Amino acid sequence: MHQLTQQLKTSTAALKRRWATPPQAAIILGSGLGGLADAMVVEQTIDYAEIPHLPSISVPGHHGKLVCGHIESVPVIAFQGRFHLYEGHTPQQATFSVRLARALGAEALLIFNATGGLNPTYSVGDLMLIEDQINFMFANPLVGINDESLGPRFPDMSRPFDSELNEIAVEVARREKFGLHRGVYTSMLGPTYETRAEYRMLRRLGGDAVGMSTVPEVLVARHARMRVLAVSIITNVGLPDALCETTGHAVLEVAAAATEKLTKIMHGVIAGLAP
Amino acid sequence: MLDLHKKIESATDAIRQRWNDTPQAGLILGTGLGSLAEQIESPVAIDYEDIPHFPSSTATSHRGRLVCGLLNGVPIVAMEGRFHQYEGYSLKEITLPVRVMKALGAELMIVTQATGGMNPLYEAGDLMIVDDHINLMGANPLVGINDDRLGVRFPDMSAPYTPELIQAGLEIARRENFVAHRGVMVAITGPNLETRAEYRFLRMIGADVVGMSTVPEVIVAVHSGLRVFGVAVISDMCLPDALQPADIEEIIATANSAEPKLRSLVLGILTQESTK
Numbered sequence: 001m002h003q004l005t006q007q008l009k010t011s012t013a014a015l016k017r018r019w020a021t022p023p024q025a026a027i028i029l030g031s032g033l034g035g036l037a038d039a040m041v042v043e044q045t046i047d048y049a050e051i052p053h054l055p056s057i058s059v060p061g062h063h064g065k066l067v068c069g070h071i072e073s074v075p076v077i078a079f080q081g082r083f084h085l086y087e088g089h090t091p092q093q094a095t096f097s098v099r100l101a102r103a104l105g106a107e108a109l110l111i112f113n114a115t116g117g118l119n120p121t122y123s124v125g126d127l128m129l130i131e132d133q134i135n136f137m138f139a140n141p142l143v144g145i146n147d148e149s150l151g152p153r154f155p156d157m158s159r160p161f162d163s164e165l166n167e168i169a170v171e172v173a174r175r176e177k178f179g180l181h182r183g184v185y186t187s188m189l190g191p192t193y194e195t196r197a198e199y200r201m202l203r204r205l206g207g208d209a210v211g212m213s214t215v216p217e218v219l220v221a222r223h224a225r226m227r228v229l230a231v232s233i234i235t236n237v238g239l240p241d242a243l244c245e246t247t248g249h250a251v252l253e254v255a256a257a258a259t260e261k262l263t264k265i266m267h268g269v270i271a272g273l274a275p
Numbered sequence: 276m277l278d279l280h281k282k283i284e285s286a287t288d289a290i291r292q293r294w295n296d297t298p299q300a301g302l303i304l305g306t307g308l309g310s311l312a313e314q315i316e317s318p319v320a321i322d323y324e325d326i327p328h329f330p331s332s333t334a335t336s337h338r339g340r341l342v343c344g345l346l347n348g349v350p351i352v353a354m355e356g357r358f359h360q361y362e363g364y365s366l367k368e369i370t371l372p373v374r375v376m377k378a379l380g381a382e383l384m385i386v387t388q389a390t391g392g393m394n395p396l397y398e399a400g401d402l403m404i405v406d407d408h409i410n411l412m413g414a415n416p417l418v419g420i421n422d423d424r425l426g427v428r429f430p431d432m433s434a435p436y437t438p439e440l441i442q443a444g445l446e447i448a449r450r451e452n453f454v455a456h457r458g459v460m461v462a463i464t465g466p467n468l469e470t471r472a473e474y475r476f477l478r479m480i481g482a483d484v485v486g487m488s489t490v491p492e493v494i495v496a497v498h499s500g501l502r503v504f505g506v507a508v509i510s511d512m513c514l515p516d517a518l519q520p521a522d523i524e525e526i527i528a529t530a531n532s533a534e535p536k537l538r539s540l541v542l543g544i545l546t547q548e549s550t551k
Contacts, residue, residue, distance in 0.1 A: 086419075087418075139413075189413075190418075190429070192417060192429070192494055193429060193430065193432050197459040200481045204479070204480060
């Protein structure tokens with residue numbers, strides 16, 4: 001992991017030449033959610049290809065741009081398009097964006113993703129605030145020699161998601177009169193969607209939603225001592241007793257429709273970060 | 276995954292030079308189940324080492340050759356011996372033969388394997404038609420940049436085993452008067468057998484049998500658009516509260532003794548599919 005600090009130096013130097021403001025928060029926008037960046041006062045847009053050491057994107061619905069600007073007068077960067085392990089990236093490569101955000105100065109990480117619902121009380125289009133997570137990816141981005149300058153060897157995971165930021169999100173949903181579940185996110189490697197037997201297993205293990213991302217990013221953010229808030233859009237409900245086919249395109253459509261609600265949460269939480 | 280296409284082509288070419296029929300189905304014969312290949316008429320057997328990019332089979336009781344020919348009059352290719360993750364192969368290497376089956380023209384994959392039974396209602400020597408699976412191998416053969424010529428980025432897994440073939444298999448067992456369960460298989464890497472605590476865990480998450488193969492091949496078959504029929508032979512019972520040390524010789528012997536039933540199922544499904 002010592003090589004990582006060197007890479008971060010090169011990448012942050014390259015980024016600072018394009019946008020000198022240190023961001024207070026970083027936002028990761030998942031499948032079909034790139035449109036959330038429209039809610040920003042954009043000052044600079046940088047292609048991933050122009051950022052040294054950042055991998056390239058291979059998935060439909062993911063843009064591959066870093067958008068820099070302000071939300072509610074708070075300087076933020078938004079990763080429009082994220083990296084997944086199923087693309088063949090190592091867990092370290094897939095989370096380089098989080099390291100980069102931290103190195104630039106971001107103290108909070110906001111994650112928005114598209115997930116399959118496991119909890120039978122959820123409906124397509126609902127939002128779920130991630131209260132906790134189960135790592136079922138058989139991989140951890142912190143494996144390897146630990147670089148103490150980046151974080152501790154054994155990061156605590158008793159509360160990976162920030163309770164104050166969570167309360168702000170819940171408050172926004174209440175004020176704006178839309179539902180926000182609070183649940184447990186389980187992550188699978190993918191790229192296959194889950195079988196019925198796998199859905200039943202994940203539900204039995206305590207999962208409310210399942211996806212193919214987020215967990216590695218949260219692990220690295222907590223290692224880097226960032227405050228984390230994550231919200232999932234339920235883009236399909238995986239009920240094993242009445243399972244329908246899932247397609248990537250249907251997922252993208254539902255995600256786009258939930259953008260308005262997510263934008264409100266994003267604004268509220270970012271405003272809460274202002275000093 | 277983009278170099279895969281070339282590998283499939285060169286493997287397919289090598290097979291076509293020796294056998295130029297179009298198979299209707301591809302068969303994968305697991306531990307102790309290879310003797311089904313002896314039934315193949317006008318067989319052309321090609322050693323795996325003569326097929327470019329095929330790994331070599333190192334597992335006990337797996338022979339390591341592709342037998343092409345007619346089974347009940349239906350053109351098929353059969354893998355006598357398969358590859359496992361525990362042999363050190365990547366899931367992409369393990370599943371190359373499935374890609375090759377598809378490239379040769381097969382529409383159906385029949386996969387058999389010896390498994391440990393965890394559902395207490397099963398008995399050693401029984402067959403289980405695989406209804407669904409849980410992938411606990413910690414890996415997926417589709418990881419990497421997707422080659423859209425081979426299949427979609429996010430394959431649906433709501434019914435990886437073709438439902439009408441499951442029904443057909445159960446029907447054959449009823450007609451021929453032998454036991455065929457329908458259940459969930461979980462795949463783990465191995466090569467060690469499970470601890471009692473692991474058996475309890477696997478049972479708790481919903482699995483009826485446990486094995487060290489099949490799931491990667493089925494994932495790739497679904498990605499390739501093949502119809503899939505899977506049969507697990509219960510070669511020993513793994514009941515954690517009365518667990519006996521596993522005896523590999525006995526496991527193979529049990530798998531062998533289940534062969535007549537397995538043969539009825541495989542031949543029945545093949546005949547049905549070929550007259551469709």
